[in-house]
Amino acid sequence: ELKVEQNPLFLSMQEGKNYTIYCNYSTTSDRLYWYRQDPGKSLESLFVLLSNGAVKQEGRLMASLDTKARLSTLHITAAVHDLSATYFCAVDDKIIFGKGTRLHILP
Amino acid sequence: DTGVSQNPRHKITKRGQNVTFRCDPISEHNRLYWYRQTLGQGPEFLTYFQNEAQLEKSRLLSDRFSAERPKGSFSTLEIQRTEQGDSAMYLCASSLLGGKNIQYFGAGTRLSVL
Numbered sequence: 383e384l385k386v387e388q389n390p391l392f393l394s395m396q397e398g399k400n401y402t403i404y405c406n407y408s409t410t411s412d413r414l415y416w417y418r419q420d421p422g423k424s425l426e427s428l429f430v431l432l433s434n435g436a437v438k439q440e441g442r443l444m445a446s447l448d449t450k451a452r453l454s455t456l457h458i459t460a461a462v463h464d465l466s467a468t469y470f471c472a473v474d475d476k477i478i479f480g481k482g483t484r485l486h487i488l489p
Numbered sequence: 490d491t492g493v494s495q496n497p498r499h500k501i502t503k504r505g506q507n508v509t510f511r512c513d514p515i516s517e518h519n520r521l522y523w524y525r526q527t528l529g530q531g532p533e534f535l536t537y538f539q540n541e542a543q544l545e546k547s548r549l550l551s552d553r554f555s556a557e558r559p560k561g562s563f564s565t566l567e568i569q570r571t572e573q574g575d576s577a578m579y580l581c582a583s584s585l586l587g588g589k590n591i592q593y594f595g596a597g598t599r600l601s602v603l
Contacts, residue, residue, distance in 0.1 A: 386531075
């Protein structure tokens, strides 16, 4: 059974700092997704990673994938308050989600 | 608006009643997914369709849950004899098979069972 684990589950950080969210999954998968969810809102696609070594960047967010280690990371550079949200990683076509990382950025 | 549309946005019902939710996917998308999300958790896969065919149902999905996608367009999710444990946000997503298969989510239907 495919399992997806994220850590940390909660993260409070200061504006301007850098941090990384980790996503481990238990079996091989063709693709890995990162989503963002704001409170009371639905999910917004951030990145799709399709191959080993893939790296995608959008603004202050950068995602990478290591299929051999079954690990993806979401790196936040110089955090700003607008990035406060819950971030989910997910794998497989049916999309098995992790529990999410609740990110709170303090002004 | 050409995104995924879900109705109703909120539903309050009494235990034991039946409820039905509707999802209208992005028009050219051939895959449609249903998820359930409870507070503080990630979305949990329920079922998905490719065109009108229901290809998979979660083992966790009770027999009280049924979904249809007639003609491969909109989909309905029905819950019979609702229980308090059914209270959750029900999310629908659609995607175009092939390529990145990115799923686009609707705003969800929040169900409260009293």
